[in-house]
Amino acid sequence: MSDLECAICFEEFKEDRCALNPCHHTFHLECIRIWHSYADDLKCPTCRTESETITLGFEGVSDGYGVIINLRDGFYVRKLQEFSEMTSVGQTPQIITDFNINQEVEEEEDNDDNEDSGDDHRLKDEGSGVDVLVNEMGELSITENTVRVPSTTRILQCNICGEIDESINECCDDCNTLYHDHCLRSLAIEIFQPQSWELCVQCNKKLGKFNMPGEDVRTFNPDSSKIVNGRLRDKNSLATERIYHNMHLDEFETLRTVKYKIQEHVRNVLNDFKKRAKNKGISISTADFIFVNKFVSRNLYQISEYKYKANEIDYDGEAKKQVLHQLILLGYTNI
């Protein structure tokens, strides 16, 4: 039997291919659900491995995102990438149930270009425009307070699968939530109310049509961006921190000077290393230089708790130690 056929009905797969986890055997969603309701257990018919979840849309497995049905608890949505990486090292997958975009207060990373006030036009100059945001979300219900949507910004994301693409075509006129046609249908089948696919998951109102704007769409990436006051901002920028923490301007200035001072130590040390390497005939690439600079600087801010403590901390010594360590990790072993 070929891999393109469902082993239960022997029909070819179209868009309705789904994979059982952890064994990744694929079936039609309908077939495997009928089988599981017939059988007393949730085992895979092919290999008899006890299944935990189903990934809807086999394409989702390859591109890293997917809608996942937990066979015991019901429907939830998450980034599949995290799931597959975790299982590959033998850990139980973590389920992100409620991803609050405002919850993360990460270390800011100094980047001179970003120390602007962060106006709209600045972001637009970067080539993408800010009309459209995408947020990351965990469970189906995205709570009201996680995302504030000002009139200029619109979250363009399927509320079921969390994906953003051309095929988002259903929109709730009431709460502005967007959906993929196919996500709604599979959800409706999953909850055994096939008629309910035309209704908004949040407010149960009938959905209208939605057309994707032709303009560029700026995507939210939780690693690099952050939504502050409804605007998409660079997560590592100082300006973002200032707005986020509602800082006064003088506080902000102090923070900035602290960063500059610490950064200077690191840069001096790095330059020393660069010179020394040059004498030995080794050249440190710009990318590595920037990486080490950022990495070590960030570590040092952390140690000094955002205050410049020249008396307590030996910045030069600490920087030297860490820079050397990072350079060796990057493969510059002879330095």
Added chain:
Amino acid sequence: MSERRLLKEYQVVKKELGNHKNIISSLEPIDSDDLTNWTATILGPPNTPYHGHSFDLRIHLTPEYPLKPPQVTFSAYKMPHCNIEFKTGKICLNILDNANWSPVWNLLTVVLAIYQLLSDPVTDSPLNIDLSNILKIKDTSAYYGLIEYYLNNKSDK
């Protein structure tokens, strides 16, 4: 699901039956308009007393197939085997139980599994108590002898 799958299975059987010539001499629906009743003929496996004989199987597929296993029986009074009831031809095979059946199996795999059962009798779930008791005390020659006696006298029945 059932009807379309049966059609597909009919095609698969037609295509793949040639690969199992030494095991299954025929596997086809009794009436080509009705794919729910099939008949099969399997050959006795070598190194068993069944060798040289052929056995007919009746396969009935319920509307719930492939979610429920097919009902497979040997012809009555034809099959001496410790997991097969002699009077009815009923087969005791784990994959034909509701609990152990899986929809990925098809008619061909079921018939092949039954063929395998002929060479590997299981004493834990006997339907022919006499044969199973002989097998339990590991008197293989008596077991084989009794089977041969049954087989060679089956024409009398």
